[in-house]
Amino acid sequence: xxxxxxxxxxxxxxxxxxxxxxxxxxxxxxxxxxxxxxxxxxxxxxxxxxxxxxxxxxxxxxxxxxxxxxxxxxxxxxxxxxxxxxxxxxxxxxxxxxxxxxxxxxxxxxxxxxxxxxxxxxxxxxxxxxxxxxxxxxxxxx
Numbered sequence: 001x002x003x004x005x006x007x008x009x010x011x012x013x014x015x016x017x018x019x020x021x022x023x024x025x026x027x028x029x030x031x032x033x034x035x036x037x038x039x040x041x042x043x044x045x046x047x048x049x050x051x052x053x054x055x056x057x058x059x060x061x062x063x064x065x066x067x068x069x070x071x072x073x074x075x076x077x078x079x080x081x082x083x084x085x086x087x088x089x090x091x092x093x094x095x096x097x098x099x100x101x102x103x104x105x106x107x108x109x110x111x112x113x114x115x116x117x118x119x120x121x122x123x124x125x126x127x128x129x130x131x132x133x134x135x136x137x138x139x140x141x142x
Contacts, residue, residue: 029061032122035090036063042081042091043098047073051117063122069115075102094120097128108132 033055040050049068056062078099085091098118105115116133120126 029055029057032061032063032090035088036065036122038085038088039091039094040065042085042095043067046077046081046098048098048118060124061122063120065120065122067118067120069105069118073102075099078102090122093126094122094128097126101128101130104130112136 036053036055040053044050047070049070051066051068052064053066054064056064078095081095082092082099085095097120101118108115110132112135113132114135116131119129119131121129
C-alpha cells in the first residue's frame with residue numbers, strides 16, 4: 001500500500017478521534033455548568049456573594065469561583081442543600097467543603113485580619129482556599 005494512503009487513513013482516524021473528544025468535552029462542560037449554575041444559586045441563598053466565575057474548557061473542565069463572605073452565611077441552609085441535592089455530586093462536594101470552611105472562619109484570631117473571600121477550584125480534585133485580608137486596608141479605602 002502506498003505511504004500516502006496509509007497516512008490519509010491515519011489522519012482521518014485522528015480527526016474522527018479529535019472530534020469525538022471535543023464533543024465529549026463540550027457535553028461534560030455543559031453538565032458541569034448546569035451544576036455550577038445551581039450551586040451558585042444555592043450558595044447565594046445561604047448568604048454568600050458571588051465575586052467571580054472563571055471557566056476553563058479542558059478535560060475535565062476547570063471552574064474557579066470566588067465567593068464573598070459575610071455574617072449572613074447560614075450553616076443550616078448549607079446542611080439542607082447537601083441533604084436536598086444528594087444526587088448532585090458537584091453541589092454536595094462543594095457545599096460540604098463550604099460547611100467545613102465556614103467552621104474554620106473563626107480559627108484565625110488575629111484582630112487585624114478578617115475573612116475576605118473563599119475561592120473554589122473545581123478540577124479533578126476540588127480545592128477550597130480561604131483568604132483573609134487586613135482590616136486596616138478596608139478602613140483606609142473607606
